[in-house]
Amino acid sequence: MSGNNHQYAFFLGCIAPNRYPGIEAAAIRTSKNVGIDLLPLKGASCCPAPGAFGSIDLNVWYAMAARNVVLAEQMGMDIALVCNGCYKSIWEVNHKLKHNDELRDGVNEVLKEIDMEFKGTVDVWHLAELYYDPEIVGVKKIADSITRPLTGAKIAVHYGCHLMKPGKERHFGDTENPMWIEELVAALGAEPVQYRNKMQCCGAGGGVRGYDLAHALDITNEKMINMQDVGVDAVTEVCPFCQLQFDRGQIEIKEKFGAEYGIPVLHYNELLGLAQGMSPDELALDLHAIDVEPFLKKIL
Amino acid sequence: MAVKKDYKDQNLAEKLRDRKYYAPDSNPEFLKEVENIGQTAAHMCYQCGTCTGSCPSAPRSSYRIRLFMRKAVLGLEEECLTDPDLWLCTTCYSCTDRCPRDLAPTDAIMAMRNLAFKRDIVPRNFLQTVQLIYKSGHGVPNNDANRAARKKLGLEEEPETTHKYPEYLPGIRKILDHYRLKENADRILAEGE
Numbered sequence: 251m252s253g254n255n256h257q258y259a260f261f262l263g264c265i266a267p268n269r270y271p272g273i274e275a276a277a278i279r280t281s282k283n284v285g286i287d288l289l290p291l292k293g294a295s296c297c298p299a300p301g302a303f304g305s306i307d308l309n310v311w312y313a314m315a316a317r318n319v320v321l322a323e324q325m326g327m328d329i330a331l332v333c334n335g336c337y338k339s340i341w342e343v344n345h346k347l348k349h350n351d352e353l354r355d356g357v358n359e360v361l362k363e364i365d366m367e368f369k370g371t372v373d374v375w376h377l378a379e380l381y382y383d384p385e386i387v388g389v390k391k392i393a394d395s396i397t398r399p400l401t402g403a404k405i406a407v408h409y410g411c412h413l414m415k416p417g418k419e420r421h422f423g424d425t426e427n428p429m430w431i432e433e434l435v436a437a438l439g440a441e442p443v444q445y446r447n448k449m450q451c452c453g454a455g456g457g458v459r460g461y462d463l464a465h466a467l468d469i470t471n472e473k474m475i476n477m478q479d480v481g482v483d484a485v486t487e488v489c490p491f492c493q494l495q496f497d498r499g500q501i502e503i504k505e506k507f508g509a510e511y512g513i514p515v516l517h518y519n520e521l522l523g524l525a526q527g528m529s530p531d532e533l534a535l536d537l538h539a540i541d542v543e544p545f546l547k548k549i550l
Numbered sequence: 551m552a553v554k555k556d557y558k559d560q561n562l563a564e565k566l567r568d569r570k571y572y573a574p575d576s577n578p579e580f581l582k583e584v585e586n587i588g589q590t591a592a593h594m595c596y597q598c599g600t601c602t603g604s605c606p607s608a609p610r611s612s613y614r615i616r617l618f619m620r621k622a623v624l625g626l627e628e629e630c631l632t633d634p635d636l637w638l639c640t641t642c643y644s645c646t647d648r649c650p651r652d653l654a655p656t657d658a659i660m661a662m663r664n665l666a667f668k669r670d671i672v673p674r675n676f677l678q679t680v681q682l683i684y685k686s687g688h689g690v691p692n693n694d695a696n697r698a699a700r701k702k703l704g705l706e707e708e709p710e711t712t713h714k715y716p717e718y719l720p721g722i723r724k725i726l727d728h729y730r731l732k733e734n735a736d737r738i739l740a741e742g743e
């Protein structure tokens with residue numbers, strides 16, 4: 251009953267469509283199964299990368315992110331997205347411009363040059379929060395959409411940083427030991443497991459991955475050790491950039507530090523896709539650097 | 551009877567009595583700029599160290615966020631902006647979430663990075679991202695292997711972004727040109743060759 255579905259403009263970002271397209275395909279299909287239609291946000295760009303752009307000139311970051319928001323305003327639709335980095339740019343800039351007239355006027359001055367105006371008429375959501383929100387989807391509906399429970403799979407949750415932090419500017423509550431994504435994982439029939447220093451960063455953000463790869467990987471390595479210690483079958487996250495850092499990062503860690511973990515890394519939408527019966531091919535899991543096969547064997 | 555506190559060394563006594571004493575190379579404007587751009591009251595920092603204790607970058611480098619906070623308050627602009635550690639913050643916001651003074655050390659770092667960029671101090675990878683976005687709209691653009699994978703998934707080869715609709719690129723370039731960002735990125739990268 252597509253007519254009753256919630257509709258959102260789907261902001262893709264860069265890494266999902268251009269490195270892990272399975273996330274994009276899964277997001278569209280799995281969301282439809284729980285009553286959300288994701289419509290194309292034509293002409294969107296990079297969010298732009300909050301670490302790189304924010305560090306250079308916050309004003310450019312505001313203006314570039316605002317342009318993406320205005321595209322959704324023109325559609326008259328709220329934005330949904332699948333990446334914490336995009337959330338930082340799109341949600342935060344939207345929020346700031348809505349509440350700071352001076353900032354908004356400055357941005358609109360620039361947007362005028364391309365015949366655009368930020369009006370502040372839409373909201374921005376991460377798909378994961380829409381899944382958790384009982385007024386939109388809710389954990390029960392997620393559980394009801396499952397045709398292939400991920401029984402027996404032990405899964406570590408990596409929340410990432412820019413969805414929930416800084417907590418005082420967001421609306422997610424506790425940022426020291428949140429459990430809501432674990433609830434979403436449990437809804438798939440899997441067993442979410444706790445591990446040391448769960449809320450630690452993946453190491454990639456703020457431009458550090460590009461600036462000092464060994465430093466970024468050393469942070470990632472600490473997380474891998476902590477996950478391995480509790481014996482997980484996979485790690486899940488809601489950020490393609492974290493996914494890249496854990497997935498390709500494990501290969502780089504092996505090259506640089508000689509340590510090997512072989513822990514598959516799956517975006518929550520990929521997990522949800524598997525649990526809703528999508529095949530590994532329909533999720534392009536072969537694009538992952540770390541072989542997902544051992545995990546698939548466990549659940550298929 | 552009240553005892554007058556003082557130091558025997560007259561010079562020192564003089565210095566310490568002056569509560570506005572600054573090191574000769576300090577620039578008090580620097581603190582104002584950091585607070586203004588970062589929108590955080592850095593001078594309220596009482597140096598508890600909760601930030602450094604929360605920082606994933608601290609245990610594996612000489613980067614100390616608490617030190618940057620102090621240096622900002624002392625106006626040590628030169629030391630802050632030329633320190634390569636400035637670029638080791640992952641912007642994880644753990645410090646910001648835990649600071650008992652409700653400050654945003656992360657945003658103080660972002661402000662210092664903005665100020666460093668004004669002096670052409672910026673790592674190359676940041677500028678390369680600017681160039682990529684200017685060219686394609688994406689910091690991480692599409693490639694042939696990915697196009698093939700998209701096709702197999704039943705997605706279009708180009709996503710519904712500037713990749714599929716390059717007619718949106720001139721608008722993006724106009725925004726970047728407004729701030730002369732591409733021009734500066736090209737220049738700084740060329741000078742570093």
Ligand code: SF4
Nearest residue numbers: 595597598599601649
């Ligand atoms: S946690 Fe806050 S008050 Fe404590 S040293 Fe860091 S910035 Fe200063």
Ligand code: SF4
Nearest residue numbers: 605639640642643645
């Ligand atoms: S935001 Fe930066 S300074 Fe603060 S804890 Fe994270 S890495 Fe350290």
